[in-house]
Amino acid sequence: MSWKRSERLIDMTNYLLNHPRELISLTFFSERYKAAKSSISEDLTILKDIFDQQGIGKLVTIPGASGGVKYIVKINEEQVKPFVSELCQIIADPDRLLPGGYLYMADIVGNPTIMDQVGRMFASKYADKDIDAVMTVATKGITLAYGTARYLNVPVVIVRKDAKITEGSTVSINYVSGSTKRIQTMLLAKKSLKDGSNVLIVDDFMKAGGTINGMISLLNEFNASYAGIAVLVESEEVEDRLIDQYTSLVKLSNVDVREKQISVHEGNYFTNS
Amino acid sequence: MSWKRSERLIDMTNYLLNHPRELISLTFFSERYKAAKSSISEDLTILKDIFDQQGIGKLVTIPGASGGVKYIVKINEEQVKPFVSELCQIIADPDRLLPGGYLYMADIVGNPTIMDQVGRMFASKYADKDIDAVMTVATKGITLAYGTARYLNVPVVIVRKDAKITEGSTVSINYVSGSTKRIQTMLLAKKSLKDGSNVLIVDDFMKAGGTINGMISLLNEFNASYAGIAVLVESEEVEDRLIDQYTSLVKLSNVDVREKQISVHEGNYFTNS
Numbered sequence: 001m002s003w004k005r006s007e008r009l010i011d012m013t014n015y016l017l018n019h020p021r022e023l024i025s026l027t028f029f030s031e032r033y034k035a036a037k038s039s040i041s042e043d044l045t046i047l048k049d050i051f052d053q054q055g056i057g058k059l060v061t062i063p064g065a066s067g068g069v070k071y072i073v074k075i076n077e078e079q080v081k082p083f084v085s086e087l088c089q090i091i092a093d094p095d096r097l098l099p100g101g102y103l104y105m106a107d108i109v110g111n112p113t114i115m116d117q118v119g120r121m122f123a124s125k126y127a128d129k130d131i132d133a134v135m136t137v138a139t140k141g142i143t144l145a146y147g148t149a150r151y152l153n154v155p156v157v158i159v160r161k162d163a164k165i166t167e168g169s170t171v172s173i174n175y176v177s178g179s180t181k182r183i184q185t186m187l188l189a190k191k192s193l194k195d196g197s198n199v200l201i202v203d204d205f206m207k208a209g210g211t212i213n214g215m216i217s218l219l220n221e222f223n224a225s226y227a228g229i230a231v232l233v234e235s236e237e238v239e240d241r242l243i244d245q246y247t248s249l250v251k252l253s254n255v256d257v258r259e260k261q262i263s264v265h266e267g268n269y270f271t272n273s
Numbered sequence: 274m275s276w277k278r279s280e281r282l283i284d285m286t287n288y289l290l291n292h293p294r295e296l297i298s299l300t301f302f303s304e305r306y307k308a309a310k311s312s313i314s315e316d317l318t319i320l321k322d323i324f325d326q327q328g329i330g331k332l333v334t335i336p337g338a339s340g341g342v343k344y345i346v347k348i349n350e351e352q353v354k355p356f357v358s359e360l361c362q363i364i365a366d367p368d369r370l371l372p373g374g375y376l377y378m379a380d381i382v383g384n385p386t387i388m389d390q391v392g393r394m395f396a397s398k399y400a401d402k403d404i405d406a407v408m409t410v411a412t413k414g415i416t417l418a419y420g421t422a423r424y425l426n427v428p429v430v431i432v433r434k435d436a437k438i439t440e441g442s443t444v445s446i447n448y449v450s451g452s453t454k455r456i457q458t459m460l461l462a463k464k465s466l467k468d469g470s471n472v473l474i475v476d477d478f479m480k481a482g483g484t485i486n487g488m489i490s491l492l493n494e495f496n497a498s499y500a501g502i503a504v505l506v507e508s509e510e511v512e513d514r515l516i517d518q519y520t521s522l523v524k525l526s527n528v529d530v531r532e533k534q535i536s537v538h539e540g541n542y543f544t545n546s
Contacts, residue, residue, distance in 0.1 A: 005279060006278060006279060006282055006319050007319065007322075007323050009279055009282050009283050009286075010282050010283075010286050010319070010320055010323040010324075011323055011327055013282075013283050013286040013287055014286055014290065014327065014329055017287065017290060018389075046279050046280065046283065047283055049280075050280050050283040050284055051283075054284055054287065056287055098439060098441055102439045103439070104439065104440070104441050104462075104464065105439070106431070106440060106462050106464065106465045107428065107464065107465065110422075110428045110429040110430060110431065110465065111428055111429075112419060112422045112423040112426070112427075112428070112429065113426070115419070116291075116423060138411065138412040139411040139412055139415070139431060139433065139437075140439070142412065142415045142416065142419075143415065143416075143419045143429060146385060146388070146415075146416045146419050146420075147419075149383075149385045150385040150389060153385070153386070154385075155380065155383045155384055155385070156383040156384075156385065156416060157383060158379070158383065158412060160412065162435075164412075166371060166375045166376070166377065166378065166379075166413070166478075167377070167379060168371055168377050189377075189379050191377065191379065191380065192379045192380065192383065205439075
């Protein structure tokens with residue numbers, strides 16, 4: 001069967017969305033649709049314009065015999081601002097406040113629509129970096145790490161605070177919790193990160209940054225580096241933050257557990273470079 | 274600006290893929306593209322055929338004033354069989370064997386491409402049921418639960434084996450581990466599941482089924498029921514399985530840790546109803 005343009009465009013959209021950051025040759029599409037490469041090139045021009053205009057992403061074409069097309073997630077910042085405002089409102093509910101200035105977030109990190117959109121935004125922010133893996137610490141950061149890794153087409157690496165038999169041998173480090181100043185342990189299965197990897201660190205919540213600092217120490221043990229740090233929510237109530245370069249989507253301030261008050265604003269996502 | 278058909282088809286594909294199981298009115302598309310409803314209907318006919326043919330899913334059209342279109346994930350079983358064979362090969366690596374007949378799976382549950390595809394298959398299997406949430410137990414099942422929940426457009430609910438301050442009040446139950454016969458505890462934040470929900474239980478690995486049995490007991494505490502149980506890997510080496518109705522993608526047998534041997538086959542996914 002030979003495909004019509006309209007049919008090709010539907011299938012190509014689905015295919016590209018499911019293969020982010022993967023180089024797909026024109027030959028592949030040409031054989032898939034039994035169409036001339038010149039027709040495929042014209043299809044890609046139409047796709048490129050709509051992907052760009054609708055904030056779906058960039059289609060990067062690489063010329064030459066070994067060339068092809070790559071779909072890179074790239075959001076349109078103006079288009080996602082209403083989403084972030086809405087998220088701030090959801091988070092501002094004073095019933096979320098828990099002892100110690102923590103927030104109940106299970107419904108937010110359990111919501112695939114929100115996690116997918118935040119993951120898309122994080123992936124877009126770091127789209128131009130070489131990233132080998134997205135790292136987070138169990139449990140609450142996992143859905144966000146997955147949402148991000150899916151768009152970057154890299155594995156999720158999960159650090160734990162307790163050893164499990166199902167991980168094989170592990171590397172562990174001690175770190176100081178930024179808020180409580182207690183010494184804690186975190187560990188990572190040896191097999192789960194390749195030596196020398198460049199990692200994007202993702203978490204749902206950051207106070208002083210002790211946990212994230214712990215992940216950075218762990219990266220050192222694997223001779224790995226980090227390409228960036230991205231958190232869903234940062235809490236501003238911190239005397240000495242351990243981390244200075246990071247991206248946050250939402251910022252909390254004036255957290256008053258006793259009075260059940262909380263101020264929620266946009267984080268630095270739209271303003272940092 | 275008014276949209277051409279080719280442009281509409283690209284954007285509609287992206288929009289539908291990002292809004293599974295959501296009723297989208299023809300008016301919405303008609304206004305979005307400044308096009309007549311008759312043109313949108315024609316677009317949907319083209320989309321429907323390609324979605325069906327390529328195993329992307331069903332487009333269900335609901336007629337009438339409050340009608341519209343719904344994208345339901347529905348895979349084509351023949352198309353995913355090579356994926357399951359490949360997965361069996363990946364899992365059959367004897368280096369994955371750990372003491373107690375467990376398997377190292379962190380790389381598999383951390384791989385978004387695999388988790389997305391398995392999630393799509395599970396969502397497709399239970400597409401016709403009314404499902405309010407996907408439940409799993411921390412930590413290793415979370416990415417698979419998310420991958421499934423994303424296609425079902427419902428929240429992920431995460432059961433834990435240890436209490437965290439960031440969850441608020443919790444409901445806990447005791448259960449007997451099927452393999453070790455030890456009594457263990459699992460708990461779920463009160464806020465995280467609505468009373469009377471119908472839940473799909475998902476996990477990465479099932480031996481005797483003690484953990485899944487525990488989740489079922491927990492559901493009783495929330496007056497909730499389960500629509501199904503889906504596991505990535507089941508281990509056949511079980512004398513008395515606690516669970517009888519479930520879907521599995523991969524089945525292990527002849528697990529011999531000392532001899533580093535393992536047999537891996539397709540689970541019951543393609544044969545059970």
